[in-house]
Amino acid sequence: xxxxxxxxxxxxxxxxxxxxxxxxxxxxxxxxxxxxxxxxxxxxxxxxxxxxxxxxxxxxxxxxxxxxxxxxxxxxxxxxxxxxxxxxxxxxxxxxxxxxxxxxxxxxxxxxxxxxxxxxxxxxxxxxxxxxxxxxxxxxxxxxxxxxxxxxxxxxxxxxxxxxxxxxxxxxxxxxxxxxxxxxxxxxxxxxxxxxxxxxxxxxxxxxxxxxxxxxxxxxxxxxxxxxxxxxxxxxxxxxxxxxxxxxxxxxxxxxxxxxxxxxxxxxxxxxxxxxxxxxxxxxxxxxxxxxxxxxxxxxxxxxxxxxxxxxxxxxxx
Ligand SMILES: Cc1cc2nc3c(=O)[nH]c(=O)nc-3n(C[C@H](O)[C@H](O)[C@H](O)COP(=O)(O)O)c2cc1C
Numbered sequence: 681x682x683x684x685x686x687x688x689x690x691x692x693x694x695x696x697x698x699x700x701x702x703x704x705x706x707x708x709x710x711x712x713x714x715x716x717x718x719x720x721x722x723x724x725x726x727x728x729x730x731x732x733x734x735x736x737x738x739x740x741x742x743x744x745x746x747x748x749x750x751x752x753x754x755x756x757x758x759x760x761x762x763x764x765x766x767x768x769x770x771x772x773x774x775x776x777x778x779x780x781x782x783x784x785x786x787x788x789x790x791x792x793x794x795x796x797x798x799x800x801x802x803x804x805x806x807x808x809x810x811x812x813x814x815x816x817x818x819x820x821x822x823x824x825x826x827x828x829x830x831x832x833x834x835x836x837x838x839x840x841x842x843x844x845x846x847x848x849x850x851x852x853x854x855x856x857x858x859x860x861x862x863x864x865x866x867x868x869x870x871x872x873x874x875x876x877x878x879x880x881x882x883x884x885x886x887x888x889x890x891x892x893x894x895x896x897x898x899x900x901x902x903x904x905x906x907x908x909x910x911x912x913x914x915x916x917x918x919x920x921x922x923x924x925x926x927x928x929x930x931x932x933x934x935x936x937x938x939x940x941x942x943x944x945x946x947x948x949x950x951x952x953x954x955x956x957x958x959x960x961x962x963x964x965x966x967x968x969x970x971x972x973x974x975x976x977x978x979x980x981x982x983x984x985x986x987x988x989x990x991x992x993x994x995x996x997x998x
Contacts, residue, residue: 710818711815712974713818714824715823717860717862717864718860719866733820733822737810738751741805743805749805751809752847764783769839771833790860791861792858794855794858797854814859826858901985905971905972921993922962933955935953938986940986963989
């Protein structure tokens with residue numbers, strides 16, 4: 681018998697959104713919610729948070745635990761603005777292109793500089809350190825943007841030498857990348873990922889699996905790309921309140937069920953309960969238009985899962 685669980689994913693309203701999914705995994709949600717942020721509040725990150733981020737970084741694995749990396753965390757705002765002045769003189773067109781330009785490091789108030797041996801032999805280790813730091817920052821409510829663009833400028837421009845000197849990079853090491861960090865002033869949408877880059881060897885893949893059962897509450901439940909917050913944002917951004925219901929002041933809840941297929945696509949969209957046909961139509965359109973979800977997994981197989989989404993239509997008070 682098919683195992684079916686209808687779960688409340690989100691209460692979608694014009695004014696307010698709350699969400700709850702049956703399965704929560706903090707780490708995976710944190711990974712899925714991370715985005716490169718290029719607009720920040722004018723609020724430096726607290727030193728204790730920077731320390732926590734650095735600690736997470738240096739706890740990354742490294743080949744034979746050699747820890748062949750050096751991390752420099754810049755809290756000196758003047759250093760960032762001084763080097764940005766040089767950048768502005770040399771690259772006025774890049775400054776003009778960014779309407780939110782505050783500094784050459786994607787506008788963040790703090791900067792983490794990551795160095796690794798100049799021969800490139802430990803860049804993989806340094807990459808793991810970077811990801812640890814970005815995820816730690818994300819979990820502390822901070823945004824990040826890893827960058828190599830500024831490195832090219834810094835190492836090739838004689839006028840920016842004072843910046844590299846302040847970093848005190850160990851002999852034989854190079855500046856590999858920088859990570860902007862700060863309180864985000866934007867929440868960028870997730871950029872699409874190509875699931876076809878992943879192949880499962882020796883297991884039935886989503887494409888070839890013949891298993892049509894609907895699984896629930898498994899190791900990994902399905903989720904909207906970017907997690908719940910991204911789902912709520914997407915739904916609210918894309919909701920179009922039906923004109924006739926607006927005029928007649930018709931509000932209410934439409935319950936929509938749907939299946940997240942093994943490839944993440946949405947199918948079997950059904951209206952379960954609705955106060956008005958126009959609200960049904962809009963709720964159905966919204967659900968069908970959602971981007972592909974990350975499918976639920978049972979063992980190492982992607983599986984189908986079913987959801988119930990109560991879509992709340994509420995007219996904003998004017
Ligand atoms: C090695 C590396 C270098 C990058 N360099 C830059 C950069 O110079 N400037 C920038 O704005 N973003 C840079 N990025 C960020 C990527 O553009 C970003 O990670 C990618 O578009 C995916 O978006 P997401 O991080 O929001 O998922 C870099 C990312 C990596 C991994």
